[in-house]
Amino acid sequence: MKEKIKQMLIDVVGDKNFTDHQIDMISYSYDASEHRHRPICGLRVETTQQISEILKIANKERIPVTPRGAGTGLSGMAVPIKGGIVLDLSRMNKIVEISIQDRLAIVQPGVVYAELENALSPHGFFFPPDPASGKVSTLGGNVATNAGGLKGAKYGTTRDYVLGLQVVLPDGRVMRTGSKAMKSVSGFDLTRLFVGSEGTLGVVTEIILKINPRPPATSTALATFDRLDDAGRVVSQIMFTGIIPSALEILGRHTIQAINQNTDLNLPEVDAMILAETNGYTAEETDFQMKKVISVFQKNNPREIKLAKTEEEARGLWMARKSAYGVLARIKTHFVLEDVTVPMANISDLLKGIETIADKYHLQIATFGHAGDGNLHPQILYDGYDAEEVARVEAAISDLFHLAIDLDGTLTGEHGIGISKARYMPLEHDPVALQMMRTLKKTFDPNQILNPGKMAL
């Protein structure tokens, strides 16, 4: 980077907020995916105005800019794959306003999900999307990936909660979308164009979020099934009863085996385990829903059903699900966590298909996920130093994506496209749709400076 430009950037953010130290460049070079690339410099920004100034400079000088939240993304979307500037938004971490009466919160993008939760909790409210990375991931990142989580079946994903945004466009102009009103049909829905756009269209600097009252009562149960088909039917049938569990998680055989090998949980080694949680404003309401869930379990040949009687027992039932990712991550040197999503009725076909792929490529694929919204996380475990195995993993991923699309699904339910899935975009989106995305990108960012190299744009 030219000294002159470096100085201009320093003038915007101040000496202490500019860095090009190797150690920082390494920190900024990765997220939670396997992708790595170092930027030329990092800027810790604090105001919308600074971002606007920086983007004006970058746009003029054609320097790539990659916005970064907490770096917990799983698809490489915060990796500055073309170098340039990393825009570190973690210091824009103010909760600007919480209005319980209006059921909304206004936040800066660097606010960590859990901090908002902590701020809402005393009011009896919460922000539902609940990504698994919520303890560290930022709300700006959640918006950029349209993050979802355990509660997706009942509460939807981030997209469903964003009422409006303040955005800095790649040429430095600052713009607002949406409003504080709960509904609006005024013009095109630009807000939802930015949600899930992975920082390729603009840098979000303020977010108006809808918040929900937190139902105080929950009920938790777990059931095991010897046959996958039975478990698949359970998922569809539960959703069809009209009650929507606040969580409906599934663990496949390989995940259960891996958990048993690495913990003392001593789970029955069945084809599938389903964990259901219902919630409500009263215990009566919650139990009523759980009774329906249990009756569906009973009709589908369960090996065993456990209903938690206390909160501690509920935590016990959750243990297997919550340990899955960590346990699996430790088994081999490398893993990929996939994120395919299909319509609910196709869940058991997806699970079976994944087993077939694992057999075909002699790979260890352990699957768990959010059955209630058809979102499965097959975790492929492999030795990253074994080139031949890496090739098999690549082939398996390709098969997996084909399978998901054949089952009317999507490549990614909540992790985003980023770098990892970019080349599979044509599999899901027809040429006209891809063309439209690229044209939109060009309209917003004619010089392709904002988070370049992502999403096959």
Next chain:
Amino acid sequence: MKAFSRKQIEVLSSFVESNRFSTGSSNRKLHLQDISPHRGMLPAGVVWPIRTEEVSKILAWTHQQNIPVTPWGAGTSTEGNPVPTRGGLVIDMTRMNSILKIHPQDLQVDVQPGVFRKELNRQVGINGLFFPPDPGADATIGGMIANNASGVQTVKYGATKDYVMRLVVVLPQGEVIHTGSKAHKSSSGYDLTRIFVGSEGTLGIVTEATLRLTGIPAHHLAATITFDDLESVSKAAALMIGSGLEPAALELLTPKLIGLMNREKDLGLPEIPSLFCEFHGISKTTLKEVEDLTKELCRDCGAVGFEFGVEEGHRRNLWRARHEAWETIHRAHPGKETIIVDAAVPISHYPEMVVFSQNLLGENNATGYVFGHAGDGNLHVVLVGDPGEKNEWSLLEEMNNSIVKQALKLGGTCTGEHGIGVGKRKFMKLEHGKSYELMRRIKDLLDPKGLMNPGKIFS
């Protein structure tokens, strides 16, 4: 635009069977006006496609011929949204009206755009499911998608955009695009689906959609709650929302409108500020708890009367009366036209908006009715007058402007559910500032010649 040439008529007739294209004046006149006073320009012809390929051929050709096109559903919109402002060709979608497939296990349905809302609900109802967005009118699904329609139940169930998973759209130059998927959630690429939802047919014509459905609630409880004054009634509504009660409908009605409804439908309602509400629940006991809490809250706000557990026949009459409010107002003022204010504000500002609007009517000695979907902060003011009486009508226009400006000042929007159409274009820049220009660029990208439903959203 003037009439089609003989050659143009020949080409258009070759795209569809002869009984599905007309240049007859009665057919053209039927597609001139929705329920608003915005009259279009008589179209040169009307075509009724039944297949995506037909729509694609038609649009590729109209684009090449520079013919303006306007898609048409049920014509139940309120801002001139489907009115052919420049004549040309009207594409009436009501014969593309198949429910293609119901997927009860996935809680989804594949539909064509010409299916009517009530017919859809009748058919999916057999499976215990329903499509919740409820604009009152029996709109087509295509029209509901175009306008992101919503209504009395939106406070609990959300608007049309929350139920559209996947679309097939013919773009203004005839290309066919598929957006979204049948997966319950997705983070794959830009959300093109939601660009089309609410774009009022200015970016293309939807020819197929996959909609999410939800289970019909097991129990419902309807109630009317009355208050002495407007401020109390709207405060109670705001408090019910802020406190986390989840009504499935929460409607505010004012005395004059109730008076009209009583006169027309013999409802016997007290003519004082009222809330019509409904609660949906999985069991009767949960609804009982909701009832107790609602009563407590409303009493604190000064409620003077409660009727909970409204009997089924009466409940239906009440909702029918509410849905027909606009028609009732028109019937009470024969020969008059109306301007419908549709502003929405954050709920805490709802009381002041209601009082502001009612006072404005009083100060100007104007005829108008205040009511609305209080639960989501959506206010309707129906202003009644004669567009021929210049002074009177411009006073109504001014009042419309003041109410919208007030709503925008409070962080709201000029339209909660009716859309921009022709009537609210004047508010676009005021509400959106710089993002207006970005919308315009998106429009130009897809429709560079400005032929697709021209004269809507953008001035």
